[in-house]
Amino acid sequence: MSAPAAPRSAIAGVMPMILKRIGVALLTLLLVSAVVFTISGLLPGDAAQETLGQSATPEQVAALRHEMGLDRPAATRYVEWLSDIVQGDPGRSLVANMPVKEVIAGRLPNSLMLAGITALVSVPLALLIGITAAINRGGLLDRGLSLMTLSLVAVPEFLIATLAVLVFSVTLLWLPSIALVSSDATWSQTLRSTALPVLTLTISVMAQMARMTRAAVADQLDRPYVEMAHLKGVPFRRIVLYHVMPNAIGPMINAIALSLSHLLGGAIIVETIFNFPGLASLMVNAVTSRDMPLLQACAMIFCTAYLLLMLVADVVAILANPRLRAQ
Amino acid sequence: MSAATSRARTFMRGLPVSGKIGLVLVLFWFVAAMAGPFVAPYSVSAFVDYDVFSPSSREFWLGSDYLGRDVLSRLLWGARYTIFLGLGAALIACTTGTALALTAAIRGGWVDEALARTMDTMISIPSKILALVLVAAFGSSLTLLLIIASITYIPGNFRISRALAMNVVGLDFVSVARARGESARWIALREILPNMIHPWLADLGLRFVFIVLLLSGLSFLGLGVQPPHADLGSLVRENVSGLAFGAAAIIAPAIAIATLTVGANLLIDALKPVDDKA
Numbered sequence: 001m002s003a004p005a006a007p008r009s010a011i012a013g014v015m016p017m018i019l020k021r022i023g024v025a026l027l028t029l030l031l032v033s034a035v036v037f038t039i040s041g042l043l044p045g046d047a048a049q050e051t052l053g054q055s056a057t058p059e060q061v062a063a064l065r066h067e068m069g070l071d072r073p074a075a076t077r078y079v080e081w082l083s084d085i086v087q088g089d090p091g092r093s094l095v096a097n098m099p100v101k102e103v104i105a106g107r108l109p110n111s112l113m114l115a116g117i118t119a120l121v122s123v124p125l126a127l128l129i130g131i132t133a134a135i136n137r138g139g140l141l142d143r144g145l146s147l148m149t150l151s152l153v154a155v156p157e158f159l160i161a162t163l164a165v166l167v168f169s170v171t172l173l174w175l176p177s178i179a180l181v182s183s184d185a186t187w188s189q190t191l192r193s194t195a196l197p198v199l200t201l202t203i204s205v206m207a208q209m210a211r212m213t214r215a216a217v218a219d220q221l222d223r224p225y226v227e228m229a230h231l232k233g234v235p236f237r238r239i240v241l242y243h244v245m246p247n248a249i250g251p252m253i254n255a256i257a258l259s260l261s262h263l264l265g266g267a268i269i270v271e272t273i274f275n276f277p278g279l280a281s282l283m284v285n286a287v288t289s290r291d292m293p294l295l296q297a298c299a300m301i302f303c304t305a306y307l308l309l310m311l312v313a314d315v316v317a318i319l320a321n322p323r324l325r326a327q
Numbered sequence: 328m329s330a331a332t333s334r335a336r337t338f339m340r341g342l343p344v345s346g347k348i349g350l351v352l353v354l355f356w357f358v359a360a361m362a363g364p365f366v367a368p369y370s371v372s373a374f375v376d377y378d379v380f381s382p383s384s385r386e387f388w389l390g391s392d393y394l395g396r397d398v399l400s401r402l403l404w405g406a407r408y409t410i411f412l413g414l415g416a417a418l419i420a421c422t423t424g425t426a427l428a429l430t431a432a433i434r435g436g437w438v439d440e441a442l443a444r445t446m447d448t449m450i451s452i453p454s455k456i457l458a459l460v461l462v463a464a465f466g467s468s469l470t471l472l473l474i475i476a477s478i479t480y481i482p483g484n485f486r487i488s489r490a491l492a493m494n495v496v497g498l499d500f501v502s503v504a505r506a507r508g509e510s511a512r513w514i515a516l517r518e519i520l521p522n523m524i525h526p527w528l529a530d531l532g533l534r535f536v537f538i539v540l541l542l543s544g545l546s547f548l549g550l551g552v553q554p555p556h557a558d559l560g561s562l563v564r565e566n567v568s569g570l571a572f573g574a575a576a577i578i579a580p581a582i583a584i585a586t587l588t589v590g591a592n593l594l595i596d597a598l599k600p601v602d603d604k605a
Binding site: 028029031032035036039040147150151153154155156157158159162163165166170171261264265268269272283284286287288290292295299302303306307310 | 345444447448449451452454455456459460461462463464536540543548549550560563570573577578581582584585588589591592593596
């Protein structure tokens, strides 16, 4: 951004707004944690009854309830749960029978790697498609690209994954259909085994990003200053690179941050299909085995990541708007 | 009758090619879902082929599945679950979301504040994550799935409906209606709702697409529609072992979902007024 070049007072001008956004995001995260805890911790009946089964005597259930702390008020349990999570210790996984922290520590780096590679591939691709479509507005290329991205937005991830496996693993035998990721694999092995998950995620994230990029650039191209530059005789290339791009970069980064949040949902399907040992497939396993402490921790990590991306999008939108900066 | 036909004809003519493709796809799947049980060549659960994952033939147009059942018949039944669950959940989500939004817009003050805060919180949970937590807590019977999908998409509809209603609520004819002493119910249903119906219908369509994708995704993970019921996502899941043979049993239902959602998306996009097209 133009932040480093801008005079100090300009940044100071938007600082209160940014701080306010951070405050709102933290408050929202707190409320989200209350929702997650209410749904997963309070509503679904009695964990003690469930653990012991139907044949347990009321005394046994009461004893276990006391041991598990289920007989205390909901608010107390929530505050305890929250403080445990904030301190980085969200309890024990019921199924793996080890601390949730350790289970997640084994998976989180894989998910971050998958998200990182996907972002590296999808962002340039989406920008290229979006900008190409925007500068050819109304043309055949634009209509073709728009139809493609509009369709891809609504294609389920598992169709893309299925077709990718069919083409690259079954027919061409180029890539493995199962992602084996381990710490002692070489870089090229890791890249090969993550190729299909990355491809699938890229296609599903890229479409939305390209559409929003196109909208952001097309919006700038409609502005009077572009017409003025045209009338002055500035070549179109120069208009796009030196006039439009600096103005569109803010909305574009905003669009990228918003679209990358789709990675979270997409990862759930993609990690499961390819057996990728990441956080999303871990969460699906936690749902299947009703491992609530693990599920809650995963849900909170995803919600935090989502809010963080939204916050980045918000802050970029503020920084990119010179009118807000000048205030 | 003839007026209706000519209106339909004008409507078709105004639609861009992509919109026409979308309309045809959507109509095709709705007809398939309605007529499915009557035109399905075999019973949905009958083992009719000795071979599993057999290729397309004259007896079995789309081949057979992992147990030797007819894929076409199962597809027609699956489309029924997918479309009716999706449509039901979209209708519940949109009527609930809009009812809350109209209440917020008319009452204003702390009611609006409280509703908007709650919905902002719910919308800050990614929809698939929220759905997974709900499924883990309550399970996934058909009724529960309907409710879970609705809850997941109420906040999105609320946000849009509230913005639409807020635009209308400040207009003169609403003030006039208030001055006339009309009830809040009358103002909501007779004055505000008719003036936001077009964008509202577009949102209903989008929620339908999201919900179909969400539910088939859940079914694909084995957390959605449970046997003996099967929606299109379950069909993809149960035949996943046929992928190595490129069996139609796995490709056909996946393509079916995509043509339905892509078709709906193209149609909705074509119906949007030109000035707010992205």
